[in-house]
Amino acid sequence: MNESENIKYTNQRVEILDFLQNNYTHPTVEDVYEGVKKKLTRISKATVYQNLKFLASKGLIQEVNIKGVSRFEPNIKPHHHIICKNCGSIVDFESKELTDFSLDLIKKMKEFNIESTNTNFFGICSKCK
Amino acid sequence: MNESENIKYTNQRVEILDFLQNNYTHPTVEDVYEGVKKKLTRISKATVYQNLKFLASKGLIQEVNIKGVSRFEPNIKPHHHIICKNCGSIVDFESKELTDFSLDLIKKMKEFNIESTNTNFFGICSKCK
DNA sequence: GTACGTGCAAATGATTTGCGTTAAG
DNA sequence: CTTAACGCAAATCATTTGCACGTAC
Numbered sequence: 001m002n003e004s005e006n007i008k009y010t011n012q013r014v015e016i017l018d019f020l021q022n023n024y025t026h027p028t029v030e031d032v033y034e035g036v037k038k039k040l041t042r043i044s045k046a047t048v049y050q051n052l053k054f055l056a057s058k059g060l061i062q063e064v065n066i067k068g069v070s071r072f073e074p075n076i077k078p079h080h081h082i083i084c085k086n087c088g089s090i091v092d093f094e095s096k097e098l099t100d101f102s103l104d105l106i107k108k109m110k111e112f113n114i115e116s117t118n119t120n121f122f123g124i125c126s127k128c129k
Numbered sequence: 130m131n132e133s134e135n136i137k138y139t140n141q142r143v144e145i146l147d148f149l150q151n152n153y154t155h156p157t158v159e160d161v162y163e164g165v166k167k168k169l170t171r172i173s174k175a176t177v178y179q180n181l182k183f184l185a186s187k188g189l190i191q192e193v194n195i196k197g198v199s200r201f202e203p204n205i206k207p208h209h210h211i212i213c214k215n216c217g218s219i220v221d222f223e224s225k226e227l228t229d230f231s232l233d234l235i236k237k238m239k240e241f242n243i244e245s246t247n248t249n250f251f252g253i254c255s256k257c258k
Numbered sequence: 259g260t261a262c263g264t265g266c267a268a269a270t271g272a273t274t275t276g277c278g279t280t281a282a283g
Numbered sequence: 284c285t286t287a288a289c290g291c292a293a294a295t296c297a298t299t300t301g302c303a304c305g306t307a308c
Binding site: 262265269281 | 284285286287288289290291292293294295296297298299300301302303304305306307308
């Protein structure tokens with residue numbers, strides 16, 4: 001039951017995936033568009049939007065929304081984010097320990113069917129301080 | 130050193146604060162605008178935007194961004210959110226235990242000066258299931 | 259060959275800004 | 284009084300959509 005079985009791998013999708021898989025800075029749609037345009041000069045921004053959404057829906061990439069702007073990353077494992085309040089940079093923080101602790105805590109809440117959790121840490125990164 | 134010492138309490142600000150303090154559903158700017166308009170019929174949406182931002186910057190209310198849209202709440206204590214993936218409703222989840230656990234874990238990350246943390250839980254609420 | 263994807267331009271929705279007027283302290 | 288806040292309309296920014304054309308399978 002592989003969700004990726006029906007994916008049509010167009011040039012645009014391949015390049016978007018390729019760009020993301022070499023980029024762990026959580027780029028915005030605009031960033032991805034600028035990057036992919038170097039190889040596919042005629043690609044439109046709408047295509048980038050559509051495909052980023054599509055690829056995220058297929059679980060090949062992950063979407064994060066930071067302060068109202070969508071960003072994308074190739075890291076599809078459950079993980080957490082450390083976000084610089086000053087420059088907005090994001091660093092992944094993998095901690096199964098934290099994920100498990102959170103999920104255990106929430107089991108008390110019978111009213112919700114919790115499916116996932118993620119923790120955001122806010123602070124100032126080394127560059128900014 | 131009270132940050133609220135210089136706040137000019139205009140009618141608009143008083144009504145916005147009053148509306149929020151009686152509303153724990155995490156209303157959007159539009160919601161606040163519609164609510165406050167009942168009392169101050171001539172208030173403009175720009176004023177609501179400006180004041181929600183202003184009040185949040187003064188620490189009197191808190192801003193949460195869910196899927197690209199700003200929402201506001203009177204609960205200014207550190208806390209977590211349970212978010213319904215279906216209808217978007219938000220419920221506060223106060224757990225000093227989780228906050229402390231998260232902050233303890235992150236102390237290893239010397240590169241960042243972490244100031245705060247919050248955890249989002251995603252699932253399906255009782256109404257939606 | 260056909261359904262799905264693409265590019266372009268126009269539409270939408272959230273938020274911000276410029277500016278002349280108004281009111282809080 | 285004086286400065287910050289307001290209301291209004293226009294501007295901006297992120298994102299979505301409609302549609303004619305193109306291409307992966």
